[in-house]
Amino acid sequence: MKTLVIFDIPSNKIRNKIGEACKDYGLMRIQKSSFFGDINNNRREELRLRLKKILDIREGNIQMFPICDKDLQMRKVIINQKEELSYETDN
Amino acid sequence: MKTLVIFDIPSNKIRNKIGEACKDYGLMRIQKSSFFGDINNNRREELRLRLKKILDIREGNIQMFPICDKDLQMRKVIINQKEELSYETDN
Numbered sequence: 001m002k003t004l005v006i007f008d009i010p011s012n013k014i015r016n017k018i019g020e021a022c023k024d025y026g027l028m029r030i031q032k033s034s035f036f037g038d039i040n041n042n043r044r045e046e047l048r049l050r051l052k053k054i055l056d057i058r059e060g061n062i063q064m065f066p067i068c069d070k071d072l073q074m075r076k077v078i079i080n081q082k083e084e085l086s087y088e089t090d091n
Numbered sequence: 092m093k094t095l096v097i098f099d100i101p102s103n104k105i106r107n108k109i110g111e112a113c114k115d116y117g118l119m120r121i122q123k124s125s126f127f128g129d130i131n132n133n134r135r136e137e138l139r140l141r142l143k144k145i146l147d148i149r150e151g152n153i154q155m156f157p158i159c160d161k162d163l164q165m166r167k168v169i170i171n172q173k174e175e176l177s178y179e180t181d182n
Contacts, residue, residue, distance in 0.1 A: 004156060006097055008122035031099035031152050033124070052169050061122050062169040065095060071157050078143050078153040 002067045003027070003044055005035045005051075009060035017054045018062065021047065093158045094118070094135055096126045096142075100151035108145045109153065112138065 005022055009015040019029065025047045027037035039047065044064065051062050067075075096113050100106040110120065116138045118128035130138065135155065142153050158166075 004095070004097075006095075006122060006125050008125070030154065031097060031124075033122075034097050034099070034154070048167050048169070055169060055171060057171060059171050059173040060169070061172075063121065063125070064167040065156070065158060066162050066165040067156060067158060068162055071159055071162060074157040076139050076155040078139070078146060078151070080146060080148060080150050081152075082150040 001038070001040065001044070002069070002072055003037065003039050004065045004067055005047075005062065006065075007033050007051075007060065007062040009033070009055070009058075009062070011058060011060075014054060014058055014060065018051055018060075021050050021054060025050075092129070092131065092135070093160070093163055094128065094130050095156045095158055096138075096153065097156075098124050098142075098151065098153040100124070100146070100149075100153070102149060102151075105145060105149055105151065109142055109151075112141050112145060 005027060007015065007018050009018060015033065019035065022035035025039055025043055027035035027039065030036045044066065048064060055062060096118060098109050100109060106124065110126065113126035116130055116134055118126035118130065121127045135157065139155060146153060
């Protein structure tokens with residue numbers, strides 16, 4: 001199931017680790033602190049536990065939103081890119 | 092329908108304006124650059140047009156995800172808060 005992971009984490013180091021974990025689970029960066037991709041329920045739960053472990057007791061806010069295909073069709077994107085970024089979008 | 096708005100905008104001024112617009116449409120801040128709340132299809136489209144107008148030709152990436160109740164039940168949140176923030180969460 002498609003899943004969006006968004007996070008708000010003050011520490012650069014921890015933020016990078018969270019991003020790496022999301023990538024390891026096949027999610028793609030769509031914004032600086034947002035990853036998106038297809039992941040099954042078991043793997044999503046695995047990723048959640050990994051993110052929780054990375055954050056540990058440090059300050060931060062991580063939210064995972066599974067998004068069904070029907071909802072995804074209603075996704076709206078507004079993008080102005082001044083330079084080439086590595087953000088991937090499929091919509 | 093519940094809707095998540097996430098944005099990645101370099102300009103503080105524009106980012107603040109985007110946040111204000113989301114609040115005007117009844118969405119609540121759940122992270123620094125994420126708003127969430129209930130909004131009907133017409134109002135969501137109105138908000139989209141307003142956000143597009145605010146961003147205009149400036150650099151930025153705004154994404155709106157409608158999220159059905161079934162998906163919302165699977166939302167997972169990991170939060171460590173060191174200080175009192177104004178982020179509201181209902182899950």
